[in-house]
Amino acid sequence: MATLIPGRVTAAHEGDIVVFHIGMRFNNFRAVxxxxxxxxxxxxxxxELEKHPAxxxxxxxxQLSPPRGLEIVQYWESREKLLAFAAATDRTHRPAWAAFNRAVHQGHGKVGIYHETFLVPAGNFETIYYEMPAHGLAAATGHLPVGRRGESAAERLDRREEQRAS
Structure with a gap:
């Protein structure tokens, strides 16, 4: 069982963040x-990405994406690094994407895929976790007590606005 982090915490991340959702939908379970x-x-x-944090x-x-899919939510340092991984010919993504594009014509409509990319500038996100194991952005970047950033969501967002202005 995952270890609970006591009390209220927030993600320790400072700066911009990229949130990337990628998923698949089984349109026909029999079309293995x-x-x-x-x-x-x-x-x-x-x-591969876990072995190469740089x-x-x-x-x-x-996570499951009901009723027929799976989804992965990823947190990235920057848009540039996400796009570099996607385009790199010596990494696993590019060959997998090419193989999918070739296969999709043979199995039209059997599987669906999607991705969504969100570029989130510093100061435009806020997190809180209460009596939770490490989760979401805090699992990816660490956590700290809520009070260090403000007791309410409004205070935490206002504080980040002040940081961006300075």
């Missing part, structure tokens, strides 16, 4: 040949 390569590619990419992924979590 269509969705299996997609399903198995992401764990390889995540393992690539820029800070952390991730995997």
């Amino acid at each position: 040949r269509s969705w299996w390569p997609v399903f198995t590619a992401m764990p390889r990419m995540l393992a 690539a820029g992924m800070l952390g991730y979590r995997t």
Whole structure:
């Protein structure tokens, strides 16, 4: 069982952050040949990113995306590092994407994929976790007591606005 962090904490991250959602949908569960390569590619990419922290992924979590899918939420240092990983010919993403594009024509409609990228400037996010194990952005970047940033969401966001202005 995951260790609970006592009390109220917030993510320790300072600065900009990139939040990247990527997922797949099983449009036809019986079409294993269509969705299996997609399903198995992401764990390889995540393992590669975990071995190479300089690539820029800070952390991730995997979750079910009902009724028929899986989703991974990733936290990245920067837009540039995310795009560099996606385009690198010597990394796992580019060949997996090319294979998917070739296979999608053969298994049209059997599997769906999506991604969403959110560029979040410093001062435009706020987090709070209460009696939780490490989760989300705090799991990716560490946590600190809420009081160090303000007791309410409004105070924490106002404080970050002041930091950006200075």
